[in-house]
Amino acid sequence: MPRTLPQHGPGLLKINIVFALSLILPLIISFLNPAWRFAQFTPRQLIYGKDLLPFITAFWASPTHTLGHLSRFLQAAVVACFPQALPIHIFAFWVVIALARTLSGFLLCRSVGWTYPWLFSHWALYETSSGIGPALAAYLITYDTWPWTNSRLQKYRSDTMKLLAIIGSCLTLCWLDSAPWTYAMASIASVVLWPVQATNTSSPQYHSYHPVAQDTRRLRTVIQTAVLFLLLILPMHAILATMVSSKISLHMPTSPQGTQPFLEILILSYPRPNDTASPDSLLSQTISSYLPYIDSNTVLSVFTHSTAHVSFTHAKEHFAQTSITFYTDTDVHMDSYSGQHLHVAEAFRWASEKGPSQAEWVMLVEDDFPVCGEWGWRGILGVMNELQRAGKFGGFVGTGGSGLIIHHSLLPILTYIMRVHALQHSPLPPSVRRRPADIIIQDCLWGTDLLCPYNSKEPSLVISSRLVMDHIGGSASTIKGRVYPADRWRCGWRHPFHGFERVDVVPV
Numbered sequence: 001m002p003r004t005l006p007q008h009g010p011g012l013l014k015i016n017i018v019f020a021l022s023l024i025l026p027l028i029i030s031f032l033n034p035a036w037r038f039a040q041f042t043p044r045q046l047i048y049g050k051d052l053l054p055f056i057t058a059f060w061a062s063p064t065h066t067l068g069h070l071s072r073f074l075q076a077a078v079v080a081c082f083p084q085a086l087p088i089h090i091f092a093f094w095v096v097i098a099l100a101r102t103l104s105g106f107l108l109c110r111s112v113g114w115t116y117p118w119l120f121s122h123w124a125l126y127e128t129s130s131g132i133g134p135a136l137a138a139y140l141i142t143y144d145t146w147p148w149t150n151s152r153l154q155k156y157r158s159d160t161m162k163l164l165a166i167i168g169s170c171l172t173l174c175w176l177d178s179a180p181w182t183y184a185m186a187s188i189a190s191v192v193l194w195p196v197q198a199t200n201t202s203s204p205q206y207h208s209y210h211p212v213a214q215d216t217r218r219l220r221t222v223i224q225t226a227v228l229f230l231l232l233i234l235p236m237h238a239i240l241a242t243m244v245s246s247k248i249s250l251h252m253p254t255s256p257q258g259t260q261p262f263l264e265i266l267i268l269s270y271p272r273p274n275d276t277a278s279p280d281s282l283l284s285q286t287i288s289s290y291l292p293y294i295d296s297n298t299v300l301s302v303f304t305h306s307t308a309h310v311s312f313t314h315a316k317e318h319f320a321q322t323s324i325t326f327y328t329d330t331d332v333h334m335d336s337y338s339g340q341h342l343h344v345a346e347a348f349r350w351a352s353e354k355g356p357s358q359a360e361w362v363m364l365v366e367d368d369f370p371v372c373g374e375w376g377w378r379g380i381l382g383v384m385n386e387l388q389r390a391g392k393f394g395g396f397v398g399t400g401g402s403g404l405i406i407h408h409s410l411l412p413i414l415t416y417i418m419r420v421h422a423l424q425h426s427p428l429p430p431s432v433r434r435r436p437a438d439i440i441i442q443d444c445l446w447g448t449d450l451l452c453p454y455n456s457k458e459p460s461l462v463i464s465s466r467l468v469m470d471h472i473g474g475s476a477s478t479i480k481g482r483v484y485p486a487d488r489w490r491c492g493w494r495h496p497f498h499g500f501e502r503v504d505v506v507p508v
Helices: 010-032 043-047 066-081 087-115 133-143 159-177 180-192 194-200 216-247 282-293 310-318 340-352 373-386 408-422 437-446
Strands: 263-269 298-304 325-328 361-366 394-396 404-407 461-464 503-506
Touching: 010 066, 010 087, 043 087, 066 133, 066 159, 087 133, 087 180, 133 159, 133 180, 133 216, 159 180, 159 216, 180 194, 180 216, 194 216, 263 282, 263 340, 282 298, 282 310, 298 310, 298 340, 310 325, 340 361, 340 408, 340 437, 361 408, 373 394, 373 461, 373 503, 394 437, 404 408, 404 437, 408 437
Parallel strands: 263 298, 263 361, 298 325, 394 461, 461 503
Antiparallel strands: 361 404, 394 404
16 A cells, blocks of 8 residues: 655644755855865764764765765755655664664774675775765655655556655665765665654554554565665666776876886895795796886886895896896995894985986885786876875885885985984984884874874875785795785785775775
């Protein structure tokens, strides 16, 4: 039986009209002054930032694209046409949807998405939401209600027609908002909250309007509508992803200096246990993975601080006909400990003293971190294109000390900090914690090191959502006795900084 919700008096209709106008007003204000706008909601704000304001003000947050503005006007029109008061119902649905999105974002990114990379989903955490579209979709599905009561339309009304109208409206809002994750949570919330509305509508005051309020057919209809909507969202998500990726043509940017390379891939190599002269050595495999992407804007260098390095010598001979630069640092530093700090310091010194051939950016790579094929290189290109924007000081596409992308202006600063940590008689007070070399670089790119620049207006670090570098040398560490699990920190793993505040993320 078609459901007709109880009609309320004109006073309650004014609530819907005021609510609809309140949804449009932020668009006008943000158009007049873009600085006056609420932030859109993402689960990251609750999980990492402990920020409740976007959760509360999501209805009035301004969209960032034209289709989102069109969706907002459509939402306001639907609300204004409803003969029932909506604000309280819509907000109740939104609370459930936002909490469900937060839970799914936590599970698929920070929890299960970390342990099982195939379950990881960047958009489960980062998809933005504004307006009442998802909550309105959940309301329409749960109450199986028809927002238009024009008598001329009533004669065309049927269960099938109503079902198509509801699903069509929900899909339209989902497409305009480009928020498949949020609308998927809305379809699930509609089923979860059905028992609540069924209990409410079973009270005596509703019996004249709901003679079969407890009929299980109602639940079956809600489930069928929700499932059908959810199944239609999946191909829509794939289509949206394809449309976005097809429009993006990535290439390595050119240096602002014109003739200089934009990126130098600097591979640091040091003898490992059972180091052999073989084309299958860890170093040769790593070099081979980057070699197809070397051009005038991207150069590859291999640096070592060891004069007895068998696989380095073999690789130098094997790749002699390529444009790769091999360099062995033979400087002696009697006042410093021989270790990673000194090795990195000398590599940065060498990279920063190249004069006219110095690259705009330097990506540090350990010799057992090859790029993950074409997919991985596309991720690096995405980060490099983001680094063109002003105020960016570094990128990070790997883990530990690999995949750190550093602007050339930071190399002298990092060289100094590394040398101070390597000195046998360091000027650092005993109370100051000695940081590993990779943490020093990460702190500098974050802007938390006092010697490094800090951008207070926007994130200065750009990362990839997943690791785009493989780790093939976990069982052959340069540190004696250290062994890493072979199945960890591989291609496609969630980036360790994913979700953190003060980072920009490039989805891959």
